[in-house]
Amino acid sequence: MSEYVPTIGLEIHAELKTATKMFCNSKNDADENRPNWNVCPVCLAHPGTLPVINREAVRKVLQVGLALRGTLADYTEFDRKNYFYPDLPKGYQISQYAYPLVSGGELNGVEITRVHLEEDTASSIHSDASVGAGDEASGMTTIDYNRSGVPLMELVTEPVIHSAEEAGAFARELQLLLRYLDTSEANMEKGEMRVEANISVSRTKDGPLGTKVEVKNLNSFRTMERAVVYEIKRQQELLERGEDVVQETRGWNDATGTTFPQRVKEGSADYRYFPDPDLPSLELSSVPEFEAETLKKTMPELPSERRKRYGDLGLKPDDIETYVRDTRLGDFFEEVIKGYSAGAREILLASNYIANDLVKIIRDMQERDSGVQHESPISPQNFKKIIDMASNNKISSRSAKDLIVHSISDKEDPEKIAKDRGLFQISSSADLEGVVLDVINKNPKVVGDYKAGKGPALEFLVGQCMKALRGAANPIVLRDLIRSRIL
Ligand code: MN
Numbered sequence: 001m002s003e004y005v006p007t008i009g010l011e012i013h014a015e016l017k018t019a020t021k022m023f024c025n026s027k028n029d030a031d032e033n034r035p036n037w038n039v040c041p042v043c044l045a046h047p048g049t050l051p052v053i054n055r056e057a058v059r060k061v062l063q064v065g066l067a068l069r070g071t072l073a074d075y076t077e078f079d080r081k082n083y084f085y086p087d088l089p090k091g092y093q094i095s096q097y098a099y100p101l102v103s104g105g106e107l108n109g110v111e112i113t114r115v116h117l118e119e120d121t122a123s124s125i126h127s128d129a130s131v132g133a134g135d136e137a138s139g140m141t142t143i144d145y146n147r148s149g150v151p152l153m154e155l156v157t158e159p160v161i162h163s164a165e166e167a168g169a170f171a172r173e174l175q176l177l178l179r180y181l182d183t184s185e186a187n188m189e190k191g192e193m194r195v196e197a198n199i200s201v202s203r204t205k206d207g208p209l210g211t212k213v214e215v216k217n218l219n220s221f222r223t224m225e226r227a228v229v230y231e232i233k234r235q236q237e238l239l240e241r242g243e244d245v246v247q248e249t250r251g252w253n254d255a256t257g258t259t260f261p262q263r264v265k266e267g268s269a270d271y272r273y274f275p276d277p278d279l280p281s282l283e284l285s286s287v288p289e290f291e292a293e294t295l296k297k298t299m300p301e302l303p304s305e306r307r308k309r310y311g312d313l314g315l316k317p318d319d320i321e322t323y324v325r326d327t328r329l330g331d332f333f334e335e336v337i338k339g340y341s342a343g344a345r346e347i348l349l350a351s352n353y354i355a356n357d358l359v360k361i362i363r364d365m366q367e368r369d370s371g372v373q374h375e376s377p378i379s380p381q382n383f384k385k386i387i388d389m390a391s392n393n394k395i396s397s398r399s400a401k402d403l404i405v406h407s408i409s410d411k412e413d414p415e416k417i418a419k420d421r422g423l424f425q426i427s428s429s430a431d432l433e434g435v436v437l438d439v440i441n442k443n444p445k446v447v448g449d450y451k452a453g454k455g456p457a458l459e460f461l462v463g464q465c466m467k468a469l470r471g472a473a474n475p476i477v478l479r480d481l482i483r484s485r486i487l
Pocket residue numbers: 013095118154
């Protein structure tokens with residue numbers, strides 16, 4: 001019996017965040033919207049120009065390699081990958097073939113095959129004939145060379161992924177890593193990170209892999225996951241009908257939610273790779289700035305390290321993920337808990353109020369301002385004051401939540417607000433005594449019930465006292481006091 005097994009490998013390109021392009025001094029600026037502005041004879045492929053390797057780009061890819069625990073190359077070279085396309089003026093892309101900067105490695109349980117460095121192509125802009133009629137470019141394809149020669153990192157995984165969710169999780173984790181390392185902005189919507197999925201379905205669990213299909217033009221994680229799900233189903237149906245899967249490159253149509261054939265895939269032989277004679281090969285191991293020890297010194301904390309640190313503090317998995325993904329919030333949390341010793345209950349209390357209450361407040365602000373990112377509207381110092389009051393039972397948990405809101409709206413010191421608004425709990429028995437005796441006298445039947453062993457009756461009396469005190473009593477002290485006055 002057939003047991004269809006989908007297998008997925010990913011190829012991910014990311015534009016590096018460097019000051020200049022890969023082989024020339026033209027500015028690397030993804031946000032430049034004047035077409036053909038950041039160009040020079042090198043990235044326009046004028047004859048006779050010579051490329052020069054961008055050190056920063058090499059360093060950034062090696063650092064990614066370290067973070068993935070891959071093997072950094074001792075020796076590397078750049079190759080020409082020959083093909084024709086209007087957005088590739090040289091007729092070849094400078095890439096790496098036999099000697100990638102990084103081999104092996106792992107992320108999110110997915111093995112990495114290699115990570116290499118290459119240059120991006122220019123971008124073709126297809127304008128719609130029906131829009132901008134009369135415009136010179138209307139209905140035509142124009143080319144913007146601002147992107148031509150931008151440093152591009154290509155990461156290839158082993159075919160070890162078996163579901164769309166797994167593929168999505170890997171790509172999201174890679175994006176996070178690239179952002180932590182400041183390698184790339186990695187916005188898929190802006191094409192700064194581009195994911196291609198190689199998908200195959202085999203007929204048996206341990207049998208050979210099926211014929212693979214490459215899906216391109218995936219401009220969001222969601223799209224990538226949808227395309228993978230669709231493609232697995234399409235290939236499985238072909239196999240069920242006894243037909244063959246054609247090895248090809250397919251595009252994704254977001255409107256119909258389907259993939260469509262684009263071209264039959266070239267083998268690497270068609271590109272006729274050969275080492276670029278204009279560029280030197282590099283003995284990386286003899287360059288101090290590319291040594292692992294040197295690279296490690298400037299390496300920031302990685303997402304996995306941050307997760308572990310928060311895990312050690314005993315935070316809930318959801319809270320950990322919130323802080324790891326939103327580092328500004330994570331940094332805020334760390335500011336708040338500064339000074340508490342490990343295992344202090346204030347740490348979990350702070351996390352709880354930040355990951356729930358504060359996150360919600362910030363999210364509402366962002367929604368109101370149509371997505372504009374907001375800093376925390378309360379300082380970590382003031383937030384800490386609220387945590388301290390709550391953990392010392394000076395204010396109730398309900399009041400702590402209110403106080404967060406009031407501190408933001410009143411822009412005042414939380415202690416002053418708590419005092420002005422009467423949020424401090426009365427914790428002294430002497431101050432509570434009068435109300436307690438009054439409630440006991442007014443409720444002889446309930447008191448009788450409690451004496452007869454009906455436990456819940458006590459909660460009714462606590463509730464009555466709270467009502468009289470408008471909630472401003474420490475419930476533990478209150479409960480003890482009522483009990484001692486009854487029995
Ligand atoms: Mn590539």
